[in-house]
Amino acid sequence: MIKKFIRKILKSMKETGLLKNWFTLSMPVSEKKVYLTFDDGPDPVETIRVLDALKKAGIQATFFVIGKKINKNREIVKRILDEGHVLGHHTYFHKPPGEVSAKQLLVEIEETEKLIVEISGNSSKLFRPPLGKLSLSKLMVLWKTGKSICLWNNDPKDFACANLEEVLHHFNQQPIQAGDVVLLHDNQPYAADAISHLVEQAAKINLKFGTLSALQK
Numbered sequence: 001m002i003k004k005f006i007r008k009i010l011k012s013m014k015e016t017g018l019l020k021n022w023f024t025l026s027m028p029v030s031e032k033k034v035y036l037t038f039d040d041g042p043d044p045v046e047t048i049r050v051l052d053a054l055k056k057a058g059i060q061a062t063f064f065v066i067g068k069k070i071n072k073n074r075e076i077v078k079r080i081l082d083e084g085h086v087l088g089h090h091t092y093f094h095k096p097p098g099e100v101s102a103k104q105l106l107v108e109i110e111e112t113e114k115l116i117v118e119i120s121g122n123s124s125k126l127f128r129p130p131l132g133k134l135s136l137s138k139l140m141v142l143w144k145t146g147k148s149i150c151l152w153n154n155d156p157k158d159f160a161c162a163n164l165e166e167v168l169h170h171f172n173q174q175p176i177q178a179g180d181v182v183l184l185h186d187n188q189p190y191a192a193d194a195i196s197h198l199v200e201q202a203a204k205i206n207l208k209f210g211t212l213s214a215l216q217k
C-alpha cells in the first residue's frame with residue numbers, strides 16, 4: 001500500500017519535472033561528451049597538477065570539494081572557477097557516512113555553501129555524497145535544500161591503485177563513452193597524469209569534455 005503510494009508520488013514528480021536533475025549517474029549520450037569529476041580536494045599539490053593538465057588539454061571538469069579544505073586553499077578554488085570549471089559540494093568534513101546524521105549533513109552543507117558563496121559569489125546545487133552513500137533521511141535533507149545528487153558510472157578507484165598503469169588499465173577495460181561521468185580524486189597522485197590518456201581516448205571516438213553545470217538548473 002505504502003510502496004504503491006510512493007511509486008505514484010515518484011511517477012507524478014517525474015511527470016511534472018520535479019525529479020529532473022535530482023539524481024544523476026550519467027549524462028545524456030546525445031551530448032557526445034564525457035564528464036570528468038574530481039573529488040576530495042582542493043589539494044595544494046595535486047589539484048594544481050590536475051588544473052595544469054586540464055588547461056594544457058583545453059578542457060573543463062567538475063570539482064567536488066571538501067568544505068574544511070576550501071578555507072586553506074581559497075586561491076585554488078578561485079583558480080578552479082577562473083578557468084571555467086564547476087564546483088560542487090562533497091560535505092565539510094568528509095567523515096564516514098555512517099558517522100554522520102542527516103542533521104549533521106545539513107550543517108555541513110550550510111557551512112560549505114557559505115564558503116562557496118564567499119569565494120564564487122554563487123551557491124552550488126551540486127552534491128556528491130562521500131562513497132556515494134545516502135540514507136532516506138539524508139535524501140530528504142538534500143531534497144529540501146534543493147541539491148542535485150551527482151553520482152558517477154565510470155570509476156577506476158584511483159585511490160586504491162598502486163600506480164598510473166593500474167588506473168589506465170581500468171580505462172582500457174572500461175573505455176570512456178558518451179555520457180560517462182568519470183570519478184577521479186584530486187588528492188591522489190594519478191588523476192593529473194590520467195587526463196592526457198583520457199583526452200587521447202576521447203579524441204579517437206570524437207568525444208568532447210563537459211562539466212555538470214547543466215545540473216545546476
Ligand SMILES: [Zn+2]
Nearest residue numbers: 039040130131
Ligand atoms: Zn570523497
